[in-house]
Amino acid sequence: MEADIEKLKNIARQIRIDILTMLVESNSGHTGGSLSATDILTVLYFYKMRYDPKNPKWEDRDKFVLSKGHGAPALYAVLGRAGYFGLEHFHTLRKLGSILRGHPNSAVTPGVEVCTGSLGQGLSQANGLALSARLDNKPARVYVVLGDGETDEGQVWEAAMTSAHYKIDNLCAILDNNGLQIDGTNKEVMNIEPVVEKWKSFGWHVIEINGHDIKAIVDALNEAEKIKGKPTMIIAHTIKGKGVSFMENKVEYHGVAPTRDEYERAMKELGVS
Amino acid sequence: MTKMLGTRDVYGDVLIELGTGNRDIVVLDADLASSTRTAKFKKKFPDRFFNMGVSEQDMMGTAAGFASAGKIPFASTFAIFATGRAWEQVRQSICLPKMNVKIVATHGGITVGEDGASHHSTEDIALMRVLPNMTVIIPADGYEAGAAIKVAAKYRGPVFIRLSREKFPVIYPENCEFEIGKAKVHSIGEDATIISCGLMVHMSLEAAEELKRDGLSVGVINMSTIKPLDIDAVLDAARNSGAIVTAEEHSIIGGLGSAVAEVISENEPVPLKRVGINDKFGMSGSTADLLKHYGLTKETVKEAVHHVVKMKGIRVRD
Incomplete structure (x- = not known):
C-alpha cells in the first residue's frame, strides 16, 4: 500500500495538538516522551496496523504495546483519533474515574492490550501476544515501542533473548531513542550504546532510521514485515519534545505538563490560530 | 499405611x-x-x-x-x-x-x-x-x-x-471436590479450632485426635484457599469454639495466620495462636529436621491449642 506522507504528517500534527491539550488540562503527565513517539505511533495506527475500532477485540487484529507506558498521552491521542473512543475523553486524562489513566491499562481503555507503566515489561507481553497469534495461525503482527532509558531494565534483555530464541518474526519492536531519561542524558545516567550492535548480537534484524521521517518509518515497518525467522528492531533516532521548539531535547519536559503559557506558544508553533 | x-x-x-x-x-x-x-x-x-x-x-x-x-x-x-x-x-x-x-x-x-x-x-x-x-x-x-x-x-x-x-x-479421595474460597471443615470443636493449610492439615488432624485424650474437643478446618478467605468458616469457628490456632508452612507474618487474625479481630475477637515460621529464614537440613527445628509439628500445634484454651479461661468477661 502506498503511504500518503503528507496526510500522515498532518495527522501527526493533530496528534501533537491532542497530546498537549490533554496534558495542559490534566496538569500532569509526560510531555517529552509522548512527543518523541508521535510520528511512530501515527504511522503505525494510520498506515500500517490492521484493526477495527468498532470491534476492538477483532481476532485477526494487529496488536500494539506501549512498553514505555508514560507515553500514554500519545497512545490515547491515536486511539481516540482512530475511533476507539470519543474525543471528549481527552479532557479527562488522569482524572478520577477516567478511562485514560496515567499509564495504559487494558482493563479500562478500549484498544489497550496490556498494562504497562512500570518499565521493562512490554516486550515480554508482546512476545506472548505474538506467540499466541503464531499458535493460532493468525496473520496478526505485534508492534511494541520501547523507551531508550527503559532498556536499562534487565527484563528487556530477557525478553529480547526470548524473541530471538523463538524466532518471533511477527514481532516488530521500535526503540524511541531520544537520548534522554529523567535524570539526564542516557550517556550520563546509564549508557546504552552501542545500541545497534547490542540488538544485532541478541539475534535481531536491526533497522536504523530517523524516527521523525514519516517515509523512513513507513519503509522500515514494511521491511520488518518481510523479515522471516527473526524479530525486527527499528532503532528510531528521535528528539524528546519533538514539534515544540522550546521543549526539544530538554530533560525538564520528561515528566511535566506544559503550563498554560507554554501551551499557547506550542499551539502557535503547531499552526493553531 | x-x-x-x-x-x-x-x-x-x-x-x-x-x-x-x-x-x-x-x-x-x-x-x-x-x-x-x-x-x-x-x-x-x-x-x-x-x-x-x-x-x-x-x-x-x-x-x-x-x-x-x-x-x-x-x-x-x-x-x-x-x-x-x-x-x-x-x-x-x-x-x-x-x-x-x-x-x-x-x-x-x-x-x-x-x-x-x-x-x-x-x-x-x-x-x-x-x-x-x-x-x-x-x-x-x-x-x-x-x-x-x-x-x-x-x-x-x-x-x-x-x-x-x-x-x-493423602487425606482426600482421588475424585475429591474443590471450590475456590470454600474451606473444608473436618470437625467442629467446642474448646478450640485449628485452621491450617498445606502439609500442616494432616498434622492438625492428628493433633486434634490426640487432644481428645486430654479431654479437649478441637475442630479442624483445611483453609486451602487463603484468598478469598472463607470468612464465614472462620467466624463460625470463633463462635463455636472461642479459640483459634492457625498452622502453616510460612512466616507467621502475612500468611494464613495473619488473614485469620484480621478477620477475627475485627469481627469476633477470640484468643489466637499462630503456628508458623517465626520471622526467620530457613537453614539447610533434611525436611524432617527443618520441620522440627522451626516448630512445624503436631506437638507444636497441640501446645498452641493448650495455650489458647488457657487464654480463654483468663479472658475478662463482661
Missing part, C-alpha cells in the same frame, strides 16, 4: 488432561520443568510448551501476553522465584489487568530441604495475598491439588497455587 503423594506429582498429569481437552492451555517454565513436572506436558504437547530459560520476570510477562490473546497460560517455577523474583511483573502485567494466568509454583515452604534459605519460600503467601484480583490456594494433599488445578483452569482470572516438593500423607 497412609498413602504418600506429592502435591507437585499430580501437576504434570493434570496439565496433560487439561491440555488434551483445550487447545488454549499453554505452559511456561523457567528451566525447572523436570522439578515442577511441567516436563510431562512438554513431552505430550511440545508446541504449546515454552521454556523461558532462567528468567522468571520475562516468563510472567510472556504469560500475561498469552492471556491477553485468549490463551490460558500456566507458569511454573519454584515458589520463591515466582512470587519474589517476579513479584512486580505479577502485580502489573497479571493482576492489574486481571489476566487469566495460572501461576502454579512448586517447592513452597521449607520442605524444599537441603537447598536452604535461598530456595525456601516462607513469604510467598504474604506476597500474593496482598495483590488485588489474585486468588491464593495451598492444597493439603495431592488429590486436592489436582482438583484445585482443574478448578483454577476454569476460573477466569489470576490464580496462585503453591505446591510442595515433599510427599504428604
Whole structure:
C-alpha cells in the first residue's frame, strides 16, 4: 500500500495538538516522551496496523504495546483519533474515574492490550501476544515501542533473548531513542550504546532510521514485515519534545505538563490560530 | 499405611488432561520443568510448551501476553522465584489487568530441604495475598491439588497455587471436590479450632485426635484457599469454639495466620495462636529436621491449642 506522507504528517500534527491539550488540562503527565513517539505511533495506527475500532477485540487484529507506558498521552491521542473512543475523553486524562489513566491499562481503555507503566515489561507481553497469534495461525503482527532509558531494565534483555530464541518474526519492536531519561542524558545516567550492535548480537534484524521521517518509518515497518525467522528492531533516532521548539531535547519536559503559557506558544508553533 | 503423594506429582498429569481437552492451555517454565513436572506436558504437547530459560520476570510477562490473546497460560517455577523474583511483573502485567494466568509454583515452604534459605519460600503467601484480583490456594494433599488445578483452569482470572516438593500423607479421595474460597471443615470443636493449610492439615488432624485424650474437643478446618478467605468458616469457628490456632508452612507474618487474625479481630475477637515460621529464614537440613527445628509439628500445634484454651479461661468477661 502506498503511504500518503503528507496526510500522515498532518495527522501527526493533530496528534501533537491532542497530546498537549490533554496534558495542559490534566496538569500532569509526560510531555517529552509522548512527543518523541508521535510520528511512530501515527504511522503505525494510520498506515500500517490492521484493526477495527468498532470491534476492538477483532481476532485477526494487529496488536500494539506501549512498553514505555508514560507515553500514554500519545497512545490515547491515536486511539481516540482512530475511533476507539470519543474525543471528549481527552479532557479527562488522569482524572478520577477516567478511562485514560496515567499509564495504559487494558482493563479500562478500549484498544489497550496490556498494562504497562512500570518499565521493562512490554516486550515480554508482546512476545506472548505474538506467540499466541503464531499458535493460532493468525496473520496478526505485534508492534511494541520501547523507551531508550527503559532498556536499562534487565527484563528487556530477557525478553529480547526470548524473541530471538523463538524466532518471533511477527514481532516488530521500535526503540524511541531520544537520548534522554529523567535524570539526564542516557550517556550520563546509564549508557546504552552501542545500541545497534547490542540488538544485532541478541539475534535481531536491526533497522536504523530517523524516527521523525514519516517515509523512513513507513519503509522500515514494511521491511520488518518481510523479515522471516527473526524479530525486527527499528532503532528510531528521535528528539524528546519533538514539534515544540522550546521543549526539544530538554530533560525538564520528561515528566511535566506544559503550563498554560507554554501551551499557547506550542499551539502557535503547531499552526493553531 | 497412609498413602504418600506429592502435591507437585499430580501437576504434570493434570496439565496433560487439561491440555488434551483445550487447545488454549499453554505452559511456561523457567528451566525447572523436570522439578515442577511441567516436563510431562512438554513431552505430550511440545508446541504449546515454552521454556523461558532462567528468567522468571520475562516468563510472567510472556504469560500475561498469552492471556491477553485468549490463551490460558500456566507458569511454573519454584515458589520463591515466582512470587519474589517476579513479584512486580505479577502485580502489573497479571493482576492489574486481571489476566487469566495460572501461576502454579512448586517447592513452597521449607520442605524444599537441603537447598536452604535461598530456595525456601516462607513469604510467598504474604506476597500474593496482598495483590488485588489474585486468588491464593495451598492444597493439603495431592488429590486436592489436582482438583484445585482443574478448578483454577476454569476460573477466569489470576490464580496462585503453591505446591510442595515433599510427599504428604493423602487425606482426600482421588475424585475429591474443590471450590475456590470454600474451606473444608473436618470437625467442629467446642474448646478450640485449628485452621491450617498445606502439609500442616494432616498434622492438625492428628493433633486434634490426640487432644481428645486430654479431654479437649478441637475442630479442624483445611483453609486451602487463603484468598478469598472463607470468612464465614472462620467466624463460625470463633463462635463455636472461642479459640483459634492457625498452622502453616510460612512466616507467621502475612500468611494464613495473619488473614485469620484480621478477620477475627475485627469481627469476633477470640484468643489466637499462630503456628508458623517465626520471622526467620530457613537453614539447610533434611525436611524432617527443618520441620522440627522451626516448630512445624503436631506437638507444636497441640501446645498452641493448650495455650489458647488457657487464654480463654483468663479472658475478662463482661
